Structure formats: structure tokens, C-alpha cells
Amino acid sequence: MAVDQTRPSYYQATCNDATRHPALEGDLTADVVVVGAGYTGLSAALELAEAGLDVIVVEAETVGWGASGRNGGHVCADFTKSMEELQKELGSDAAPTAWELGNETTRLVGERVEKYGIDCDLTWGYLHAADKPGHIDDLKAMRDEAASWGYDGMTLIEGRDLRDRIGTESYHGALHDPRSGHLHPLNFCKGLARAAVAAGARIFEQSRVERLDYGETGPKARVETARGSVTADYLVLAGNAYLRETAPFLYRRLMPVGSYIIATEPLGENRARALIRENEAIANMRFIVDYYRLSADHRMLYGGRATYSGIEPKDLGGFVRPRMLAVFPQLEDAKIDYVWGGYIGITVDRMPHVGRLGPRCYFSQGYSGHGLAMSNLCGKLMAEAIRGQAERFDVMAKVRHPIFPGGGFRTPLLSLGMLWYRLKDALA
Numbered sequence: 251m252a253v254d255q256t257r258p259s260y261y262q263a264t265c266n267d268a269t270r271h272p273a274l275e276g277d278l279t280a281d282v283v284v285v286g287a288g289y290t291g292l293s294a295a296l297e298l299a300e301a302g303l304d305v306i307v308v309e310a311e312t313v314g315w316g317a318s319g320r321n322g323g324h325v326c327a328d329f330t331k332s333m334e335e336l337q338k339e340l341g342s343d344a345a346p347t348a349w350e351l352g353n354e355t356t357r358l359v360g361e362r363v364e365k366y367g368i369d370c371d372l373t374w375g376y377l378h379a380a381d382k383p384g385h386i387d388d389l390k391a392m393r394d395e396a397a398s399w400g401y402d403g404m405t406l407i408e409g410r411d412l413r414d415r416i417g418t419e420s421y422h423g424a425l426h427d428p429r430s431g432h433l434h435p436l437n438f439c440k441g442l443a444r445a446a447v448a449a450g451a452r453i454f455e456q457s458r459v460e461r462l463d464y465g466e467t468g469p470k471a472r473v474e475t476a477r478g479s480v481t482a483d484y485l486v487l488a489g490n491a492y493l494r495e496t497a498p499f500l501y502r503r504l505m506p507v508g509s510y511i512i513a514t515e516p517l518g519e520n521r522a523r524a525l526i527r528e529n530e531a532i533a534n535m536r537f538i539v540d541y542y543r544l545s546a547d548h549r550m551l552y553g554g555r556a557t558y559s560g561i562e563p564k565d566l567g568g569f570v571r572p573r574m575l576a577v578f579p580q581l582e583d584a585k586i587d588y589v590w591g592g593y594i595g596i597t598v599d600r601m602p603h604v605g606r607l608g609p610r611c612y613f614s615q616g617y618s619g620h621g622l623a624m625s626n627l628c629g630k631l632m633a634e635a636i637r638g639q640a641e642r643f644d645v646m647a648k649v650r651h652p653i654f655p656g657g658g659f660r661t662p663l664l665s666l667g668m669l670w671y672r673l674k675d676a677l678a
């Protein structure tokens with residue numbers, strides 16, 4: 251059984267843009283056709299349309315229907331890997347560019363919110379919270395590594411200060427990062443779509459691409475839906491965890507993993523701020539991460555667990571709520587108003603999978619749970635590459651991505667692997 255994505259999310263209930271786009275009918279042409287209207291696709295479309303190219307975005311459902319309209323709203327800087335690991339992977343020549351790209355991710359989100367006047371409750375401030383005493387050394391290493399690259403904005407919070415800051419006894423310390431933060435993900439996504447349309451892009455909804463021609467040998471790329479087609483000089487694949495078998499080469503390197511979030515009833519400002527005084531987004535440091543934050547109307551939005559088995563738990567609220575109560579037992583009486591889920595696209599080594607399929611097709615996927623800010627950047631990098639400036643894109647494309655082992659059995663294998671990590675999280 252798959253994630254039930256028909257459950258209304260808190261984000262859908264509080265969406266501030268009811269714009270609908272037509273379905274694709276007939277045979278159209280464009281300079282660039284983009285598959286998928288999440289952050290990746292819309293970011294590329296926005297950049298390309300602003301540069302004067304004729305862009306068509308084809309979306310199977312509606313703008314932001316995928317992970318971009320369902321996520322935790324955490325706007326995180328950097329990669330999932332340390333700079334030391336990146337240097338090993340990319341070589342020391344490419345490392346400074348990678349560092350700059352990591353910094354640019356959240357800056358780009360902030361710039362776009364401001365430039366296009368996107369009303370999405372963007373709030374800066376992030377806490378990486380140490381569940382175990384041993385995590386403090388990891389936090390210090392993160393802070394010191396950032397400082398060695400010229401960023402000394404991270405502060406370690408411990409002891410009394412920590413208790414004042416987060417209303418829980420669960421953590422041994424937390425690293426504050428003012429470059430990261432949180433926002434309303436669906437309203438942000440709708441804002442990107444408005445900006446892309448204002449720049450001249452055309453968006454078609456309810457138009458699932460069923461066939462792709464990457465244009466590897468021919469003069470054009472082409473996508474086909476049930477009722478139409480787009481032929482273009484370039485194709486951008488931005489369907490991420492939702493694209494699946496439509497692009498087999500990409501799918502073999504990506505695992506769609508279900509992740510779930512609950513939203514409590516509004517708690518009132520005082521009660522909410524007693525939980526997170528400075529209104530930061532917070533994530534813990536376990537392999538299977540808990541991520542949470544307050545909404546603008548003072549709810550706790552808690553994303554607590556992922557399913558790697560492909561099977562949706564029967565009682566979703568009961569699945570995530572115990573995680574929240576383990577950290578905030580004072581929320582025992584808080585009603586759960588919304589529960590929803592979506593698919594995160596993860597790669598084997600948790601790095602974004604960015605590249606080309608021939609000279610006309612660009613793709614970006616697999617941000618492994620850190621995609622809100624990173625997908626915005628990767629969409630921009632694809633647009634740069636299509637416009638002939640591929641240096642930064644090529645740094646990202648350098649990362650090698652093995653396929654998930656197991657073929658048709660890869661889900662049970664991954665599920666087994668995750669059991670091991672859960673055990674490690676519990677014991678370490």
C-alpha cells in the first residue's frame with residue numbers, strides 16, 4: 251500500500267492561492283519543457299522564463315501537489331554531508347564552489363520570498379538538537395568546520411539557556427544556525443508558480459507525462475500526455491520521487507520514502523512559545539530524524555517518522571504522536587487536527603542526483619529530506635546550464651550515484667537496513 255495523499259494537509263487548509271492552470275491539450279512547442287511543478291521544476295522555469303525563453307511546465311496533478319506542498323517547511327542550508335566528505339567526493343578544486351552553493355540555498359529562498367513578495371511566513375532560525383551527549387561533539391565539529399570556511403554564525407546552546415529556549419528535557423545541547431529557518435511550503439511553492447507565470451512561463455496541471463523522448467539523437471526533446479504533447483529544445487525532469495518508472499535510469503537511483511507530519515490544534519501564542527521560545531525550526535540528530543516547528547497560527551507541526559517499507563501505518567496520528575509526546579509530554583491533551591504524508595526521494599549516499607540524459611535533457615532529484623532550499627538552487631543550476639553556463643551545475647553533477655541494490659526487492663532490503671539504523675539510534 252502507498253502513502254494516502256488524499257488526506258487534506260494543514261497546508262492545503264491554509265493555502266492562500268486558489269489559482270488553477272489548464273490541462274495540456276494538443277501539440278505545443280517551446281524552448282524548454284519542464285516535467286513537474288514542485289520547487290525544482292518551478293525554480294528552473296522561473297529562471298529560464300526571466301531570461302526570455304519560452305517555457306512550458308507540465309504537472310500530473312496541481313502546483314505543489316508533490317513533496318513541495320507537503321514538507322516540514324524546514325529551510326536548511328548546506329548538504330547532508332560535511333565539507334570534509336564533500337572534498338573527498340568532489341576533489342579539493344570543487345570544494346569551495348560546493349561550499350558557496352550550500353550557502354546559496356537558503357539565501358536564494360530568502361531572496362525569492364522578498365523579490366516576488368511571496369506570503370509564506372518565512373522565519374529565520376534553526377536548531378540542530380543533540381539527543382545524546384555524544385552528539386555535542388558532532389555539533390561542535392559542524393560549527394568549527396563552518397567557521398574554518400568563513401562562516402562563524404553558529405552558536406552552541408547548552409544547560410539553562412537550552413531549557414529556556416526549548417520546553418523539553420530531551421536534549422543535551424543545540425546548535426543555532428541563523429542562515430536556516432522555516433516557512434509555509436505550499437504557499438511558497440504557489441508563489442514560485444505565480445512568479446514563473448508572470449515571467450511568461452505556461453503551466454499545465456492535471457497533465458501526467460506518460461512518454462518521454464530525451465532527444466538523445468534527434469533535434470528535439472518531447473513529452474506526451476494523454477491529450478497532448480510538447481516538443482522543445484530542452485527537457486527538464488523535475489518529478490523527483492513522483493516520477494518513478496517514467497524515467498527508469500533516474501528511478502533506479504532514487505528511493506521514494508513515505509514521511510508523515512501531524513499538526514496539533516492552535517495552542518495559543520503563550521503555550522506555543524513555551525515550547526520553542528524563539529520560534530526556530532528544530533531537528534534532532536538521529537539517523538531517522540524528528541523535525542518540527544510552530545506554524546504561524548501557533549500549532550505544533552511535528553514530522554516524526556518515515557516508512558521505508560512502502561506500507562502506510564494504519565493509524566498515522568498514532569504513528570507520529572508518540573514521538574512528539576516523548577519530547578513534549580505537555581502536549582498530551584493537544585488535539586491533532588491534521589495528519590498527512592508524502593514521498594521523500596532519497597539517494598544511496600543522500601546527495602542530490604543532478605545530471606544530463608544526453609545533450610537536451612537535464613534532471614535533478616533525490617535531495618534526501620533536505621530539498622526545500624536545495625531544490626530551488628538545483629533548478630537554478632539547471633537553468634544556468636541550459637543557458638550555456640554549466641560550471642556550477644557540473645560540480646553537482648560530479649557526484650556519482652550508484653543504483654539501489656535489490657532490483658524489485660529493494661524496498662524490503664531498505665526496510666531491513668532501516669531497522670538496523672533504528673536500533674542504532676535507540677542504543678547509541
Ligand SMILES: Cc1cc2nc3c(=O)[nH]c(=O)nc-3n(C[C@H](O)[C@H](O)[C@H](O)COP(=O)(O)OP(=O)(O)OC[C@H]3O[C@@H](n4cnc5c(N)ncnc54)[C@H](O)[C@@H]3O)c2cc1C
Pocket residue numbers: 285286287288289290291308309310311312313314315316317318319320321322323324325326457458459460488489490491492493494496509510511541553591592593594595614615617618619620621622623624625
Ligand atoms: C513529508 C515530507 C517532509 C519533508 N520535510 C522537508 C523539510 O522540512 N525540509 C526540506 O528541506 N525538505 C523536506 N522534504 C523534502 C522536500 O519537500 C523535497 O526535497 C522537495 O520538495 C522536492 O521538490 P521537487 O520539486 O524536486 O519534487 P516534488 O515537489 O515532489 O515535485 C515533483 C512534481 O512532479 C510531478 N510529476 C511527477 N511525475 C510526473 C509526470 N510523469 N508528469 C507530470 N508531472 C509529474 C508531481 O506530481 C510533483 O508535483 C520533505 C518531504 C516530505 C514528503
